[in-house]
Amino acid sequence: MESQLMWTPGLAIVAVAVICVTHLIYRWRNPKCNGVLPPGSMGFPLIGETIQLIAPGYTLDLPPFIKKRVQRYGPIFRTSLLGRPIVVTADPEINNFIYQQEGRSVELWYLDSISKVFKQDGEARTTAGGVIHKYLRSITLNHFGSESIKQKLLPDIQRYVNKVLHQWSKQPSVEVQRGTLAMLYDFNAEKMFGYDAEKSSENISDSLITLADGFMAFPLNIPGTKYHKCLKAQKKLVNMLKGLVKERRQANSTAARGDFLDQALRDIDNEQFLTEEFVVNLLFGILFASGSVSGSLTLMFKLLADNPSVVRELTAEHEAFLKQREDPQSPITWEEYKSMTFTIQVVNETLRLSNALPFLLRRTVKDVNIKGYTIPAGWTLMVANSALHLNPDTHKDPLAFNPWRWKEQDQYSISKNLQPFGGGARQCAGADYSRVFMAIFLHTLVTKYRWTKVKGGEICRSPILKFGDGIHISFSEKA
Structure with a gap:
């Protein structure tokens, strides 16, 4: 007892x-909801379904995390990642609705683990609305928009791409995803703040590649993990940018250079929200994002290697307009770029299949009601824009590489059915620049170089597009 x-x-x-x-x-x-939540599972407490999200999938199709749940629950479902409630939508109609709600019922957002990468002095600036967003878009378009491309960037891109391909031709082979990342980061850093990869003691592209490699890794911040290395690279890069900004401002010579950093520093006197810290964050964020088409460029090599008929038509197109020139060695003009009909079709098709940004994130600032469901205020929205690109009702045989599918489509249809850079007010300001860069890369490749795939090419989404051990290409200059 x-x-x-x-x-x-x-x-x-x-x-x-x-x-x-x-x-x-x-x-x-x-979870509490003033209505009906979309179907789905919240996974385990604290980690949710994070492990399932980052599990690799070896396909060009939708990431397995999204595809399995779409099959089970439909095109809109709920889940949880790193303890944060999330609604995922793979419905193009809902996605467009969300894009249009920017600044009303939704705002730009990042997962906490991603926000941490962008933190400075304990503060994360990963959302920007109203005046700040307008400024960010304006300064980006001013230096990387269509007018800047027409006036000065076209020959600079061609010069840099040719320089990089020439360097690659002197090596036995090149792992092209790492190579294209370095090319994009170094060139964009040159245009933004005068960085010279050959003279600088800081290797910006190495830091950014390390950061990119751990960006979507499981956020376990202990030595040896990819995420830990990612945060160390972020800290190193931010410190370098802080030093650069202070040095440039103290030199009081901003009017002489006319680059991205000069404008941002001049604007500090006119925009209340601008500070040196904000300029550092601006440089860091835009520079990091500028490597997003590396996956598309890398996939392009695999697609071309598997489709020699596309290479033949590309080569014929570029050789034809070279023959029409008085000087075949002169830089590409804007008119010539616009005449690259088949090249632009290849770029469109590569962007459609690569889905370099497999989803975009937003956060609800108030309850959102759509198609009978309620998404509570404060929840994260994961917009799977890749679902539009791989929808068989929109694109026949969606996993096939078929540049000719864009031949008869007008500009309205293309913009409606191809959104690799997002949509609505938040569509990437560097969209035109990325397309031009890919087209100039193709032009230089097929007119001046021969190349063969040496090894690799296994596709891996986790959920960002990667290629197993990489795609290794051997280059040689044409006689």
Whole structure:
């Protein structure tokens, strides 16, 4: 009897604990909502379904995390990543609705693990609305928009691409994803703040590649993990940019250079939200994002290697307009770029299949009602724009590489059915620049170089597009 009485308080504590844990699990799996939540599972407490999201999938199709749940729940479902409630939408109609709600019921957002990469002095600036967003878009378009491309960037891109391909031709082979990342980062850093990869003591592209490699890794910040290396690279790069900004400002010579950094520093006197710290964050964010088409360029090599008829038509197109020139060695003009009909079709098709940005993130600032569901305020929206590109109702045989599918489509149809850079007010300001860069890269490749795939090419989405051990290409200059 005494023994039974001794155990009674212990059993009571255990019972209370079990009830509390059960209640917490129930609340976790059944979040509060002033309506009907989309179907789905919240996964395990704290980590949610994060591990399933970053599990690799070896396909050009939708990331397995999204495809499996679309098949189970439909094109809109709920989940949880790193303890944050999320609604994923693979419905093009809902996606367009969300794009149009920018600044009304939704705002730009990043997962906490991603926001941490962009933190400076404990503060994350990964959202920007109103005046700030207008400024960011304006300064980016001013230096990387269509007018800047026409006036000065076209010959600079061609010069740099040819320089890089020439360097590659002197090597036995090149792992092209790393190579194209370095090319994009170094060139864009040159245009933004005068960086010279050959003279600088800081290797910006190495830091950015390390950062990119751990960007979507599981956020385990212990030595040896990709995420830990990512944060170290971020800190190193931010410190370098801070030094650059202070040096440039103290030199008081911003009017002489006319680059991206000069404009940002001049604008500090005119825009209340601009500070040196904000300029550093601006440089870091735009420079990091500028490597996003590397996956598309890398996939392009695989697609071309598997489709020699596309290479033949590309080569014929570029050789034809070279023959029409008085000087075949002169830089490409804007008119020539616009005449690259088949090249632009190849770029479109590569962007459609690569889905370098497999999803975009937004956060609801108030309850959003759509198609009978309610998405509560404060929830994250994961917009799977890749679902539009791989929808068989929109694109026949969607996993096939078929540049000719764009031949008869007008500009309205293309913009409606191809959104690799997002949509609405937040469409990437560097969209035109990325397309031009890919086209000039193709032009230089097919007119001046021969290339063969040496090894590799296994596609891996985790969920960002990667290529296993990489795609290794051997280059040689044409006689």
